[in-house]
Each structure stands twice: as structure tokens, then as C-alpha cells.
Amino acid sequence: MNDPVLIVGGGLGGVATALGLGQRGHRVRLLEQSAEIAPIGYGVQIGPNVLPVLAQLGVEDEVRRAAYLPDDLLLLDAVTGERLVRVPLKGESFEARFPAPYICIHRVDLHEILLRAVRAVPEVDLNQATTVTGYSQTAHGVQVHTEQGTRIEGRALVAADGLRSRLRAQMHPSDATRDTGYVAHRTIVPMDQAPASLRRRQGVTMWTGDGFHVIYYPLRDHTEMNIVAVFRVPDGMEATDNGAYRTHIETIAAPSQAEVRDVISVVNLERRWAIGDRNPLRGWADGRVTLLGDAAHATLQSLAQGAGMALEDAAELCALMDAHGNDPHRAFALFERRRFVRTARVQLESRALWHTYHCGGVDAQVRTLQLQERSTEDLYRCFDWLWAPATVRVPQPA
Numbered sequence: 179m180n181d182p183v184l185i186v187g188g189g190l191g192g193v194a195t196a197l198g199l200g201q202r203g204h205r206v207r208l209l210e211q212s213a214e215i216a217p218i219g220y221g222v223q224i225g226p227n228v229l230p231v232l233a234q235l236g237v238e239d240e241v242r243r244a245a246y247l248p249d250d251l252l253l254l255d256a257v258t259g260e261r262l263v264r265v266p267l268k269g270e271s272f273e274a275r276f277p278a279p280y281i282c283i284h285r286v287d288l289h290e291i292l293l294r295a296v297r298a299v300p301e302v303d304l305n306q307a308t309t310v311t312g313y314s315q316t317a318h319g320v321q322v323h324t325e326q327g328t329r330i331e332g333r334a335l336v337a338a339d340g341l342r343s344r345l346r347a348q349m350h351p352s353d354a355t356r357d358t359g360y361v362a363h364r365t366i367v368p369m370d371q372a373p374a375s376l377r378r379r380q381g382v383t384m385w386t387g388d389g390f391h392v393i394y395y396p397l398r399d400h401t402e403m404n405i406v407a408v409f410r411v412p413d414g415m416e417a418t419d420n421g422a423y424r425t426h427i428e429t430i431a432a433p434s435q436a437e438v439r440d441v442i443s444v445v446n447l448e449r450r451w452a453i454g455d456r457n458p459l460r461g462w463a464d465g466r467v468t469l470l471g472d473a474a475h476a477t478l479q480s481l482a483q484g485a486g487m488a489l490e491d492a493a494e495l496c497a498l499m500d501a502h503g504n505d506p507h508r509a510f511a512l513f514e515r516r517r518f519v520r521t522a523r524v525q526l527e528s529r530a531l532w533h534t535y536h537c538g539g540v541d542a543q544v545r546t547l548q549l550q551e552r553s554t555e556d557l558y559r560c561f562d563w564l565w566a567p568a569t570v571r572v573p574q575p576a
């Protein structure tokens with residue numbers, strides 16, 4: 179019981195788990211490969227289901243202060259300019275229905291808030307520049323092996339090492355990430371340098387087109403604009419072939435609305451992330467080892483819930499480790515049982531929406547009719563399972 183719980187990965191999932199366990203008196207060693215635990219510096223949307231988790235961790239007030247509260251989620255057709263969907267994120271009906279506000283926050287700010295809280299908990303030991311290559315275990319404990327040639331002992335291991343998790347690969351050697359053929363570009367523009375058409379927006383604005391979407395929202399008290407642009411890379415074209423790729427983007431932009439051309443004109447096309455996810459896969463636990471966050475259930479960004487699911491995981495796992503601390507096998511088996519279907523639903527609905535967001539031709543025409551028929555009440559009902567889950571408990575600390 180004296181050996182620490184090892185956590186591999188200092189992303190939002192790993193840091194939140196370290197914080198939750200440390201606050202409950204568990205010794206924790208967090209192992210992160212980067213020299214500094216620092217996230218990629220872009221925005222993240224956090225659904226109303228997630229703030230209660232951050233409240234459990236004692237950081238809700240700080241998060242609220244650092245957050246931007248968008249007025250609405252808008253989905254628009256990039257070519258015709260038609261409005262397909264408007265989901266109000268403020269007002270009486272939203273507040274009566276959902277447990278917390280919908281927020282946008284700079285990932286660095288959220289991460290920093292969690293890290294500051296972790297550093298105040300003496301039970302948690304942060305180990306940076308430590309790359310884990312694999313694990314082994316006995317009946318009594320677990321060991322991780324590092325690229326630096328060391329072995330670190332623990333009583334349990336939480337693998338929160340992200341979409342391309344090495345520990346998941348050890349557990350499930352034949353499972354691979356699913357590449358979508360799309361790439362994302364992320365950019366933050368100071369608000370006073372953002373095109374005027376973007377500056378007037380007070381919510382999360384998304385334009386959908388055949389093989390692409392762009393999405394943007396203000397951050398940090400409306401002083402910055404966070405932009406994500408996602409494009410399908412045509413067959414045979416290298417995503418690194420800048421000349422041909424730029425021509426491809428110009429071809430997409432040409433028939434689009436002026437606001438879409440404005441946003442594409444300020445996107446940094448040099449930096450790109452290949453978009454991938456995982457198939458839902460049972461078997462997150464192997465004895466004293468469990469997967470968590472993207473390592474367990476990486477999802478496409480369509481519902482903006484990958485980080486949200488990692489944070490919900492952290493809350494559930496901490497409660498179970500507290501209840502079954504001497505028996506990680508039991509805690510981890512229950513963890514998967516409680517979290518599998520919800521996270522699988524996020525993965526599969528995100529895939530279905532991926533088509534909705536990127537289709538063209540008759541598919542897009544039918545999609546437009548279907549979405550425009552929905553009232554605000556219909557839209558809220560679609561989000562109930564995700565934003566106001568009755569089945570996912572938000573556990574109280576002991």
C-alpha cells in the first residue's frame with residue numbers, strides 16, 4: 179500500500195487523476211515524457227458535464243475566472259451561408275437543464291490551474307523528462323520501464339499517455355489508431371488582429387463544407403480568437419507538400435462565404451495535426467494497469483469532448499481507487515464497466531457527426547433539411563445524454 183500509484187502522461191487526464199488521488203491521500207508518481215509538463219497552447223471547449231468534475235477537484239472558481247462563456251454554438255453552411263443549427267448556451271432554459279455553463283478556455287490556463295493545485299499536494303511527485311517504454315507486473319506490484327533505462331515501482335499504473343499510447347500498444351498489440359485522412363490546423367490570433375467578420379462573433383462559430391470545416395471562438399476575455407481549420411487531404415497529396423496543399427485550400431476557399439475566406443486567410447497552414455481516433459475496445463485493464471483518457475477511448479473532435487471524457491474518467495477512477503485502493507484489479511474492472519459505453523457513444527456519435535460536418539452533394543442537402551427542422555428543445559434533447567448525464571455520477575471527495 180506504500181508504493182505509489184504510477185500515472186504515465188501529464189495531459190489533462192493524467193494531471194486531473196494525480197490531483198484527485200493526491201487529494202484523497204494516495205501517493206502518486208506522475209511520469210511525463212516532456213521536459214516541462216505543458217500542453218499544446220490552443221483553446222478547448224468544455225461541456226456542461228465537465229465543470230462539476232473540476233469543482234470536485236477544487237478548481238472550479240479559478241476555471242470560471244479563466245473561461246470565456248460563449249453565447250451559442252452556430253453551425254453554418256460555408257458555401258450558401260445558411261444557418262443549420264443554433265444552440266443557445268445561455269439563458270433560463272439552458273441553465274434549468276444543464277448542470278453548469280458551457281465554457282471555452284485556453285488549454286494552457288486549464289492545465290496551469292490543475293498543475294498549481296497538484297504542486298500544492300505533497301503526495302504527488304511530478305517526474306518530467308521521463309519516457310515510459312513499457313510495464314511489467316507481479317501479483318504484488320507493477321514496474322514501468324523508461325527510455326532512460328530506469329525501472330520505477332508502483333502498486334498500480336494508470337496509462338494516460340494519449341492517442342498514440344505506447345502502453346495501450348503493449349496491452350493490445352494489434353490495435354491501431356484510425357487515420358481519417360483529415361488534418362487540423364490550430365491558430366490563435368490576438369483579437370485586435372482578427373478579421374472584423376470574426377471579431378463580432380460572441381459564440382462558437384463553425385462553418386461546414388465538402389471535405390472541410392472551420393471553427394472559432396474567443397478566449398481570455400475576448401482578447402484572443404482560437405481557430406481550428408480541418409481539411410481532407412486529397413488522395414495522393416502529401417500533407418507536407420505545401421505548394422499543392424495551399425492550392426487545394428485556395429480551391430476550397432474560392433466558392434466559400436467571405437467570412438470563411440477571412441478565417442482561412444489567418445490560419446497557420448504550416449502546423450498540422452493528423453486527425454485520428456480509436457475504435458471502442460474493451461479490455462482497458464490488465465491486472466494492476468488501466469488505460470484512461472485518449473489512451474482508452476480517443477475520439478474525433480466533433481462533439482468537443484475528448485478532454486471532457488478524460489476529466490470524467492479521472493473523477494470516476496479516483497472515487498473507485500479510494501473505495502478499492504488495496505485492490506486495483508477490482509477498481510480498474512469497475513472503472514471500465516462504468517465508463518465504457520458512455521465513452522464509446524462519444525466515439526461513435528463523433529464519427530457520425532464527422533460525416534455530417536464534411537459531406538457534400540445530396541448528403542449535404544438532406545443534412546441541411548434535417549438540421550433546420552430541429553427546434554432548440556430538439557437540440558437540447560440531443561445533448562442531454564452528454565451534457566446532463568443522469569447515469570454518470572460525479573463523486574464527492576471523501
Ligand SMILES: Cc1cc2nc3c(=O)[nH]c(=O)nc-3n(C[C@H](O)[C@H](O)[C@H](O)COP(=O)(O)OP(=O)(O)OC[C@H]3O[C@@H](n4cnc5c(N)ncnc54)[C@H](O)[C@@H]3O)c2cc1C
Binds near residue numbers: 362472488
Ligand atoms: C484539433 C483538436 C481539437 C480538440 N478540441 C477539443 C475540445 O474542444 N474539447 C475537448 O474536450 N477535447 C478536444 N480535443 C481532444 C483533447 O485534446 C484530448 O481528448 C485530450 O487532450 C486527451 O487528454 P489525455 O490526457 O488523455 O491525453 P493527452 O492530452 O494526449 O496527454 C498525453 C500525455 O502523455 C504524454 N506521454 C505520451 N507518451 C508518453 C510516454 N511514453 N511516457 C511519458 N509520457 C508520455 C504526452 O507528452 C502528453 O503530455 C481536441 C483535439 C484536437 C486534436
